[in-house]
């Protein structure tokens with residue numbers, strides 16, 4: 001086995017990516033097309049534990065971003081890539097279209113402004129529609145006028161992130177979890193990245209640490225950025241809440257809101273998401289849910305869709321926006337930063353990648369590969385495989401296929417999650433993932449166990465048993481790594 005010292009001496013990576021969110025994983029996958037030795041270092045016990053798990057999961061068309069900005073360019077380019085990429089990787093997604101509704105006649109001019117921005121950004125087929133068309137497109141939506149964007153869609157953001165990394169892994173990239181970069185040293189023409197799992201040397205570094213990219217840059221002596229955290233809280237309904245929403249419905253963006261306003265978004269499984277709120281917070285890790293925001297979400301959503309006032313919610317969650325401007329900035333627009341440091345050539349910073357960063361991730365990745373390719377010869381690997389190994393989902397199969405699977409392996413016949421119809425075989429496969437993520441949340445994000453109405457009441461003890469069967473001592477089982485242990489001791493000896 002390699003020791004930490006051996007690792008430093010024997011392995012020099014061509015590129016090390018810091019951060020396993022959608023952007024870092026998209027960069028890793030894009031670079032894995034080429035003959036490069038690649039490493040991704042992620043602080044948490046799984047991928048997609050940062051901004052990439054707490055968002056709306058909307059594939060944006062690109063009319064809400066300032067014309068000519070990098071946000072606009074990467075949004076448009078990302079939109080052109082993401083549907084094909086998601087299909088290639090087998091990530092659940094759907095082109096739904098989207099409505100931005102004006103509840104008052106006076107707001108029609110705001111829709112025209114949005115359409116004009118979209119036209120400038122090259123967004124195709126935007127259309128202002130009237131009340132009858134709104135009802136036709138989405139019977140639950142209200143409004144006098146709406147901007148209809150047919151190319152908007154929805155995607156599972158964490159499945160997308162994990163799939164990108166798995167594809168990169170199959171193409172030779174190495175991914176290390178629970179490996180926070182704590183110090184950076186530049187010597188001998190190499191960056192030396194220190195983590196609790198060892199020190200890794202790399203010729204080039206891509207800092208894709210999301211909310212913490214300013215702090216990671218500082219470790220390399222680059223003190224140019226400041227990220228301001230803005231929390232966005234959400235509420236989510238049961239998928240059997242009695243309402244079927246076909247597409248995301250947004251309000252005309254309020255002028256005082258640093259986001260897009262509280263919107264209503266369907267998930268691929270049929271839940272409805274309300275949110276996000278937008279509020280500056282002091283702590284980048286403060287993903288708490290507050291009573292005040294919950295009340296506001298419900299009130300705003302009921303204004304857009306009165307039927308929502310009679311549904312109940314199964315969970316709240318929050319995501320944090322990495323803003324580059326603070327609350328005093330009237331314009332509230334900070335563009336994405338994708339640049340190589342002049343102070344530390346070879347070190348590329350990706351900072352302030354807020355919305356529409358999920359949509360833009362594939363385009364940012366191509367940009368980063370271009371920046372690296374401008375300095376070094378990138379040789380495409382003929383053996384590059386753009387897909388990844390597909391997972392079988394019991395819930396998505398017909399009866400005939402289910403019977404066949406159960407006949408071959410009894411683990412397909414044991415239901416671990418009754419709400420989402422997840423079989424034991426899927427949980428086992430999730431635990432045997434290529435990067436060794438073995439937390440309850442890792443299972444949840446790979447299988448949907450615990451995402452249903454009972455929120456883990458039924459499946460948690462079953463997953464705990466399977467984890468033990470897979471060799472994990474009960475006192476090492478955690479929700480999401482670190483100190484989030486599920487068990488602290490025995491009540492009886």
Ligand SMILES: Cc1cc2nc3c(=O)[nH]c(=O)nc-3n(C[C@H](O)[C@H](O)[C@H](O)COP(=O)(O)OP(=O)(O)OC[C@H]3O[C@@H](n4cnc5c(N)ncnc54)[C@H](O)[C@@H]3O)c2cc1C
Nearest residue numbers: 019021023043050051052055058181210232356357358359
């Ligand atoms: C409320 C909200 C709603 C949004 N809605 C949408 C939407 O609908 N559509 C859209 O396109 N975009 C949306 N976005 C934006 C999108 O979610 C982000 O742009 C995207 O997820 C950012 O990905 P990332 O990889 O840059 O960051 P992250 O996902 O945060 O990844 C960064 C990773 O770096 C790791 N890290 C940090 N420090 C270190 C270290 N020292 N060493 C190693 N690893 C480290 C973190 O643990 C984390 O996993 C939304 C964002 C928010 C907050």
